[in-house]
Amino acid sequence: MIDIIQQLGGGFVNVFQPVNLFALFVGLVTGMIVAVLPGLTLVMGVVLALPFTYGMPIMPAIILLTAMYISGTYGGAFTSILFRIPGEPLDVPLLWDGYTMAHKGYPAKALGWTLFAAATGGIVSTLAAVAMVHPFATFALKFDSPEYFTIIMFGLTSIVALGGGSIINAFISLFLGLMIATVGVDGIYGVERFTFNVPMLADGIEYLTVMVGAYGLGEVLVRLEKGFDTPQIATGDKVGTEFPTLREVWDIKPTLARSSVLGIIMGIIPGAGATIASFVSYGIEAQYSKRRSEMGSGIAEGIVAPQTASTATVAGHMVPLLTLGIPGSGATAVILGAFLLHGVQPGPQLFTKDPALVYAIFASLLVGVVGMCLMGYFTIKALIKVLYLPEALTSAFVVLFCFIGAFSERNNITDLWMIVIFGIVGYLFEKFRFPIAPMVLGCILGGQAESAFMTSMISYSNDWTIFFTRPISGTVMVFVIVALTFPAFRHVRQQYKQRRARLATG
Amino acid sequence: MTVRLNRILPYAIVLAIAGYLYFVAGKIDFAAPGGRIGPDFWPKAILALTTLTCLYEIVKNLFFAKREGAADLEGVLGSVLKELPAEAEAAEPEEKNYPHLLWTGIGLTVLYVLLITTLGFFLCTFVFMAVFMWVGRYRRIGVIVVTSLAGSFAFMFMFMKVVYVSLPLGTEPFVQLSFLLMRLMGIR
Numbered sequence: 095m096i097d098i099i100q101q102l103g104g105g106f107v108n109v110f111q112p113v114n115l116f117a118l119f120v121g122l123v124t125g126m127i128v129a130v131l132p133g134l135t136l137v138m139g140v141v142l143a144l145p146f147t148y149g150m151p152i153m154p155a156i157i158l159l160t161a162m163y164i165s166g167t168y169g170g171a172f173t174s175i176l177f178r179i180p181g182e183p184l185d186v187p188l189l190w191d192g193y194t195m196a197h198k199g200y201p202a203k204a205l206g207w208t209l210f211a212a213a214t215g216g217i218v219s220t221l222a223a224v225a226m227v228h229p230f231a232t233f234a235l236k237f238d239s240p241e242y243f244t245i246i247m248f249g250l251t252s253i254v255a256l257g258g259g260s261i262i263n264a265f266i267s268l269f270l271g272l273m274i275a276t277v278g279v280d281g282i283y284g285v286e287r288f289t290f291n292v293p294m295l296a297d298g299i300e301y302l303t304v305m306v307g308a309y310g311l312g313e314v315l316v317r318l319e320k321g322f323d324t325p326q327i328a329t330g331d332k333v334g335t336e337f338p339t340l341r342e343v344w345d346i347k348p349t350l351a352r353s354s355v356l357g358i359i360m361g362i363i364p365g366a367g368a369t370i371a372s373f374v375s376y377g378i379e380a381q382y383s384k385r386r387s388e389m390g391s392g393i394a395e396g397i398v399a400p401q402t403a404s405t406a407t408v409a410g411h412m413v414p415l416l417t418l419g420i421p422g423s424g425a426t427a428v429i430l431g432a433f434l435l436h437g438v439q440p441g442p443q444l445f446t447k448d449p450a451l452v453y454a455i456f457a458s459l460l461v462g463v464v465g466m467c468l469m470g471y472f473t474i475k476a477l478i479k480v481l482y483l484p485e486a487l488t489s490a491f492v493v494l495f496c497f498i499g500a501f502s503e504r505n506n507i508t509d510l511w512m513i514v515i516f517g518i519v520g521y522l523f524e525k526f527r528f529p530i531a532p533m534v535l536g537c538i539l540g541g542q543a544e545s546a547f548m549t550s551m552i553s554y555s556n557d558w559t560i561f562f563t564r565p566i567s568g569t570v571m572v573f574v575i576v577a578l579t580f581p582a583f584r585h586v587r588q589q590y591k592q593r594r595a596r597l598a599t600g
Numbered sequence: 601m602t603v604r605l606n607r608i609l610p611y612a613i614v615l616a617i618a619g620y621l622y623f624v625a626g627k628i629d630f631a632a633p634g635g636r637i638g639p640d641f642w643p644k645a646i647l648a649l650t651t652l653t654c655l656y657e658i659v660k661n662l663f664f665a666k667r668e669g670a671a672d673l674e675g676v677l678g679s680v681l682k683e684l685p686a687e688a689e690a691a692e693p694e695e696k697n698y699p700h701l702l703w704t705g706i707g708l709t710v711l712y713v714l715l716i717t718t719l720g721f722f723l724c725t726f727v728f729m730a731v732f733m734w735v736g737r738y739r740r741i742g743v744i745v746v747t748s749l750a751g752s753f754a755f756m757f758m759f760m761k762v763v764y765v766s767l768p769l770g771t772e773p774f775v776q777l778s779f780l781l782m783r784l785m786g787i788r
Contacts, residue, residue, distance in 0.1 A: 283632070
């Protein structure tokens with residue numbers, strides 16, 4: 095333990111070297127900007143930054159990319175909470191309580207909770223990753239495709255709890271999302287599906303266009319139909335970040351604990367990234383927290399859970415990346431690429447060959463969390479002022495961000511059409527009270543779910559019981575079943591109570 | 601009866617789409633080797649679930665729903681609107697709807713996508729932003745022009761110069777304007 099603390103101390107010394115500190119600063123700023131810009135994904139941002147690191151020594155290069163990664167998990171919260179545009183898929187759950195809290199007139203409070211959650215998730219998970227790096231990496235090695243599939247299933251079924259008024263509508267929305275994810279060339283056999291001879295569809299429908307179109311343009315269209323007369327959400331509220339009080343923090347300590355642990359675990363499991371952690375964490379709070387019936391109405395738990403979990407995954411992702419050379423997410427895949435470009439193969443030998451680099455990365459995460467929170471605090475002040483701008487002006491910019499963000503991904507006009515189509519779909523969903531979130535989640539996780547399912551079926555000779563008979567996947571499947579049946583059970587119980595109340599009152 | 605039909609309309613549409621896509625999935629021409637499940641299995645499974653869900657809702661609304669509305673199977677979360685306190689709902693003024701603004705907005709976005717390759721990013725964005733703000737009932741012409749101009753310029757600079765995204769330049773004669781701006785911004 096003493097050895098680890100010493101190594102971490104050495105890591106701090108390295109991080110505070112001017113070159114490394116500058117790389118950290120640039121990474122934090124860039125990550126935050128990339129995450130705030132809707133449509134410009136964090137992974138894309140890290141990819142775009144990669145060429146700039148070619149000429150750097152490996153330490154500042156990796157520090158820059160990891161700083162982008164961690165601040166990216168936080169920066170997207172601004173647009174989610176203030177404008178209802180998720181900067182990243184992992185920010186989608188922040189719409190339900192973060193945006194609602196802001197819409198009720200407390201944007202500063204919502205952002206304060208986000209900052210607090212990001213700081214907690216980041217620091218707790220980094221310390222945990224440093225302390226438990228070896229045992230957790232060993233555990234993750236036992237995971238196979240059935241385990242991945244059941245974990246994704248758990249992420250998908252958690253959406254049932256987020257379905258708003260109708261579970262049926264939530265299911266239909268989810269199935270539509272899963273169907274959208276099947277468009278294009280399938281990953282197992284390489285067969286085209288639902289492309290209708292349109293070449294662009296062979297590459298599939300980018301979840302980004304679905305997400306940005308349905309949430310961004312769809313919301314603008316809804317507001318435009320109302321003549322942009324939505325009351326300004328910051329009116330009457332003081333400008334700035336309102337930190338939660340100690341009492342408030344104490345009240346949600348179970349949420350913090352659950353989300354931090356979940357984030358770390360999800361981070362360590364390769365493939366189960368910040369997005370799944372964010373959704374699952376929200377789903378767990380929606381089903382099991384004390385104030386579950388108030389989730390979606392703008393409460394702190396709905397903000398803290400996804401933000402803490404998603405930021406906590408970053409340090410978790412570093413564990414399989416550094417000890418096994420396995421990237422746990424798109425961003426860590428790019429970071430792995432940076433390692434290899436510098437001639438360094440991450441793995442167990444890295445801890446003996448270059449421990450200074452390993453612990454400098456963990457130290458940079460800790461310093462980065464503090465730095466991003468300081469930046470977020472000051473950026474929030476500037477961002478809140480944007481809320482006082484006329485809605486027609488900000489909406490025009492929102493639409494433009496949607497278009498450019500989608501276009502940047504593949505430089506293709508077809509993606510702009512997708513934005514328009516899913517903008518209209520988003521509007522219709524709002525109109526007919528279908529929740530958009532399940533469709534988005536289905537779209538994001540659909541490909542991974544299918545891949546894990548098909549791989550399991552091929553590997554285990556079409557034996558579907560494998561999801562129940564393996565210890566880890568079986569346990570997760572129990573959670574899936576509970577997640578699916580609990581709302582139905584609750585509904586039946588409520589109906590029974592209402593019927594009894596009606597009978598009692600005559 | 602009309603109320604019930606209106607209620608089942610979205611489900612009927614989704615059902616029809618699911619039915620058609622199931623038919624399309626059935627035409628995926630691929631024989632999976634060694635008794636494996638093929639690439640059509642996953643989409644067919646999802647479409648079957650979609651069909652069942654829609655049928656459940658249609659049957660429920662047609663045959664079992666009371667006139668004032670069937671009791672929906674609700675998630676643990678209620679919808680945000682439903683969970684608003686009664687007093688908060690009452691305090692909100694009645695919202696007016698402007699369908700013509702919606703249709704104009706949709707038309708504008710469609711036009712933007714149609715014209716961007718012809719007019720080029722800068723010109724198309726400038727016009728789109730200015731008209732969109734006007735359609736959005738904002739009437740300060742000076743602010744509209746300056747904001748649209750500055751916004752288009754800033755977007756172009758940020759994405760072409762900083763992020764290296766190749767934005768559409770347009771066709772002749774509009775492409776000349778894009779080239780001029782690129783020279784001004786130092787974009788090669």
